[in-house]
Amino acid sequence: MVIYQHAQQLDALGDPTRRAILERLLDGPQPVGELARGFTVTRPAISQHLRILKHAHLVIDRPDGNRRLYELNPAGVEALRAYFDRFWDHALASYKRAAEARAAKQPDQ
C-alpha cells in the first residue's frame, strides 16, 4: 500500500518531538540514550518515536556493540528533493490554470 506509507511519513513528521529527533540526527548517528538526553520526554517515549520514524523510513538503525545507533535514512532525506519535485508539478499546474483563467477573463488586456 504505497499511499498508506506516505500517510505514515506525513504522520511521522507531524510530531514536534519526532522532527526534533530528525534535527538532532543531522549531526550524525546516535544511540537512543544520547538522543533522549536532550528531551524532557522519557527514554521509552523516545524509543517509541524512533520506532515510528523507522517505520516511516525516515531513520535506520544498526547494532553497535551492545547498543543500537540511529541515523537518518539517506533515501528519506533524498525525499526532500523528491518532495519539491512533486510539489512544484502540482503548484505549477494550479498556476497555469490561474494564469489562463485570468487571461480568458481579460481578453483585451
Place this chain on the structure above:
Amino acid sequence: MTSVADTSVKKSVTVNATVERAFDVFTKGFDGWWPRSHHIGKSPMKEAIIESGVGGRCYTKQEDGTECDWGQVLEWDPPHRFVMAWQITHEWGYQPDLSKSSEVEIRFTAQPGGGTRVDLEHRHFERMGPEGDTMRVGVGGPGGWSGLMDMFKAHVEG
C-alpha cells in the same frame, strides 16, 4: 565539490498568457493559485502573499490572525524573472538565516506562439544543512515520497 545543479529541481510550464500577465499571476495573484496545504503556520492558511520588489516578504496569513514568513524576494526584474529565498528548514520551520535557505528562481519568456514559458528552478538545497551532502548522494535514486503531493491533494480536495 559537486555542482549544485545536480540537486536543483527544475520545472517548466507554458501558459497561454502574455509575459506580463504570467508574471502578475505568479506574484500579485499568488494567493489565487498557491496550494492551500502549503504553509508552515500553526493554523489554517487564509492568504498567501509575495510582496513586490527586492526585500519583499513572502508570507502567509493564518486564520488565527498570525502571519508566517517563509521567504523574501532577492531579485526582482518584472516581468522577466524574480528570485525568492525559500526560508523553510528541512523540518518545515522558518529559517531566518538566508545563508541556510534554498532559493527559487522563476523566469518568464515570451513564446513565438503568444504564450509564455515559465521556468522554475528550486536550488541550493545544500544550504539547508549537513544533510545536503547526504541529499547529493541520494540524487538519482527513487524518491521515497514521490506520491506525497497526491496525498496532500487528496487531503485538500477531499
